[in-house]
Amino acid sequence: xxxxxxxxxxxxxxxxxxxxxxxxxxxxxxxxxxxxxxxxxxxxxxxxxxxxxxxxxxxxxxxxxxxxxxxxxxxxxxxxxxxxxxxxxxxxxxxxxxxxxxxxxxxxxxxxxxxxxxxxxxxxxxxxxxxxxxxxxxxxxxxxxxxxxxxxxxxxxxxxxxxxxxxxxxxxxxxxxxxxxxxxxxxxxxxxxxxxxxxxxxxxxxxxxxxxxxxxxxxxxxxxxxxxxxxxxxxxxxxxxxxxxxxxxxxxxxxxxxxxxxxxxxxxxxxxxxxxxxxxxxxxxxxxxxxxxxxxxxxxxxxxxxxxxxxxxx
Amino acid sequence: xxxxxxxxxxxxxxxxxxxxxxxxxxxxxxxxxxxxxxxxxxxxxxxxxxxxxxxxxxxxxxxxxxxxxxxxxxxxxxxxxxxxxxxxxxxxxxxxxxxxxxxxxxxxxxxxxxxxxxxxxxxxxxxxxxxxxxxxxxxxxxxxxxxxxxxxxxxxxxxxxxxxxxxxxxxxxxxxxxxxxxxxxxxxxxxxxxxxxxxxxxxxxxxxxxxxxxxxxxxxxxxxxxxxxxxxxxxxxxxxxxxxxxxxxxxxxxxxxxxxxxxxxxxxxxxxxxxxxxxxxxxxxxxxxxxxx
Numbered sequence: 001x002x003x004x005x006x007x008x009x010x011x012x013x014x015x016x017x018x019x020x021x022x023x024x025x026x027x028x029x030x031x032x033x034x035x036x037x038x039x040x041x042x043x044x045x046x047x048x049x050x051x052x053x054x055x056x057x058x059x060x061x062x063x064x065x066x067x068x069x070x071x072x073x074x075x076x077x078x079x080x081x082x083x084x085x086x087x088x089x090x091x092x093x094x095x096x097x098x099x100x101x102x103x104x105x106x107x108x109x110x111x112x113x114x115x116x117x118x119x120x121x122x123x124x125x126x127x128x129x130x131x132x133x134x135x136x137x138x139x140x141x142x143x144x145x146x147x148x149x150x151x152x153x154x155x156x157x158x159x160x161x162x163x164x165x166x167x168x169x170x171x172x173x174x175x176x177x178x179x180x181x182x183x184x185x186x187x188x189x190x191x192x193x194x195x196x197x198x199x200x201x202x203x204x205x206x207x208x209x210x211x212x213x214x215x216x217x218x219x220x221x222x223x224x225x226x227x228x229x230x231x232x233x234x235x236x237x238x239x240x241x242x243x244x245x246x247x248x249x250x251x252x253x254x255x256x257x258x259x260x261x262x263x264x265x266x267x268x269x270x271x272x273x274x275x276x277x278x279x280x281x282x283x284x285x286x287x288x289x290x291x292x293x294x295x296x297x298x299x300x301x302x303x304x305x306x307x308x309x310x311x312x313x314x
Numbered sequence: 315x316x317x318x319x320x321x322x323x324x325x326x327x328x329x330x331x332x333x334x335x336x337x338x339x340x341x342x343x344x345x346x347x348x349x350x351x352x353x354x355x356x357x358x359x360x361x362x363x364x365x366x367x368x369x370x371x372x373x374x375x376x377x378x379x380x381x382x383x384x385x386x387x388x389x390x391x392x393x394x395x396x397x398x399x400x401x402x403x404x405x406x407x408x409x410x411x412x413x414x415x416x417x418x419x420x421x422x423x424x425x426x427x428x429x430x431x432x433x434x435x436x437x438x439x440x441x442x443x444x445x446x447x448x449x450x451x452x453x454x455x456x457x458x459x460x461x462x463x464x465x466x467x468x469x470x471x472x473x474x475x476x477x478x479x480x481x482x483x484x485x486x487x488x489x490x491x492x493x494x495x496x497x498x499x500x501x502x503x504x505x506x507x508x509x510x511x512x513x514x515x516x517x518x519x520x521x522x523x524x525x526x527x528x529x530x531x532x533x534x535x536x537x538x539x540x541x542x543x544x545x546x547x548x549x550x551x552x553x554x555x556x557x558x559x560x561x562x563x564x565x566x567x568x569x570x571x572x573x574x575x576x577x578x579x580x581x582x583x584x585x586x587x588x589x590x591x592x593x594x595x596x597x598x599x600x601x602x603x604x605x606x607x
Contacts, residue, residue: 146581
């Protein structure tokens with residue numbers, strides 16, 4: 001087991017290195033001179049040269065990369081061109097907001113997706129199975145920004161139950177914080193719930209065909225115990241790990257959801273940076289998102305080995 | 315129709331050729347057929363938009379601002395007095411184009427790379443695998459936003475961004491299918507006959523990796539349509555006044571209380587189009603799966 005984990009950790013390093021090259025390479029796609037973008041209306045050649053020297057833009061690309069990655073390794077992702085704050089500080093301010101939204105969305109996704117998957121598998125080829133599958137497919141096909149707008153229209157505008165937008169910190173007023181984040185979290189969790197439902201259904205169908213389930217039934221155990229204690233426990237192993245891979249969907253979805261609900265999180269940071277042409281922030285957010293995603297995948301791999309007794313001794 | 319068809323099909327003998335068998339399996343799935351019908355309707359709407367649309371999609375009218383749906387304006391009018399139905403019809407063009415072109419870009423990059431990695435193996439496979447891992451490590455919409463941001467906002471750049479971010483999945487699918495196909499006896503026979511590697515790969519392996527790539531392409535079109543709508547919603551795709559479902563939703567947000575129809579129709583169009591492509595993709599996957607019944 002340790003050698004497997006060691007190998008996985010070692011595999012992460014070249015991936016991270018390539019991600020850093022990819023993120024750095026984004027800047028090279030920019031049409032024109034970045035110094036001109038940064039200078040704005042200023043066209044004084046001396047000022048432009050000063051900007052190029054400060055940002056190492058007058059050096060060869062490999063040297064620029066080494067300078068940039070050297071800073072990244074030491075926690076320096078550069079400065080925002082617009083707000084004049086370190087990118088890391090900006091990200092650190094916004095990340096807890098997205099984290100709260102993400103955790104709530106994931107809990108909602110688990111709360112809907114796993115029971116729906118179990119129901120669909122247990123009631124295979126019945127109307128319940130078709131309804132659950134239909135809702136799952138609809139969930140996968142609904143753009144979350146449209147679902148958000150429709151929910152604002154129904155829940156906030158028509159019914160007046162929840163605030164349509166904004167964000168209150170959990171530490172400031174937890175009730176108001178939940179009121180402002182429950183609807184975006186549902187929107188964000190919706191697509192993941194559909195994926196979890198499909199994974200759970202498939203894993204449950206496999207588990208229900210296994211000999212240990214037949215043995216449990218032959219022992220005269222109650223069907224609920226057979227499903228929840230024997231089949232589900234084994235079916236959940238792949239579901240947990242596959243579910244962890246959906247965190248990428250969650251991070252992508254957060255960009256749009258935060259935009260719809262005006263939540264000042266990680267996603268809104270990247271969109272605002274894009275429109276302000278604040279490229280160091282765009283690069284920083286992409287790099288941090290990718291690093292989080294890679295580490296979560298690694299964690300999912302570790303969890304898979306830890307919770308799967310057959311792999312523990314390997 | 316479905317009950318009669320399903321009831322009648324077992325009497326029809328199964329066709330023997332793999333292609334005919336796949337068509338036969340696909341036709342036995344009412345949901346997939348319904349999806350195909352709706353997709354065809356969307357394609358026809360996109361192609362014949364100038365003849366179908368009741369009005370010019372960018373023509374403003376100050377006397378018809380935010381009119382509710384009626385016989386004159388089926389889906390109402392927007393904040394500039396433009397006919398929403400015409401904009402939704404023309405918006406299908408942007409979405410379909412984005413879906414097809416992005417997936418063509420993704421397949422154009424991913425399939426040759428996957429074929430190369432799966433066929434050559436060794437260090438080439440390892441290097442390409444690492445690049446794919448790195449690209450897949452960045453959530454695709456975030457990578458597409460970053461690419462579109464650096465390339466500049468336009469529908470063309472959005473399609474490039476979506477295509478490039480979708481390429482790694484095609485590479486993985488093609489690689490897996492190539493490795494699978496390469497173990498077949500006819501491939502060994504082609505090699506034994508002295509055919510050069512590139513000829514074996516292109517003439518003998520490539521045709522056999524088409525089915526999984528086709529399934530991936532159908533599902534990827536659905537993803538690309540959502541991604542284009544998302545980028546346009548954020549202002550990074552189709553630029554105003556050209557119609558796009560995503561950008562229509564963006565401007566609809568400001569008039570949610572006064573004109574909810576501005577948000578309902580373009581969103582419903584995205585949902586229906588994506589759902590139909592997903593139904594076709596699911597149907598194709600089941601039909602092309604050799605283990606399918």
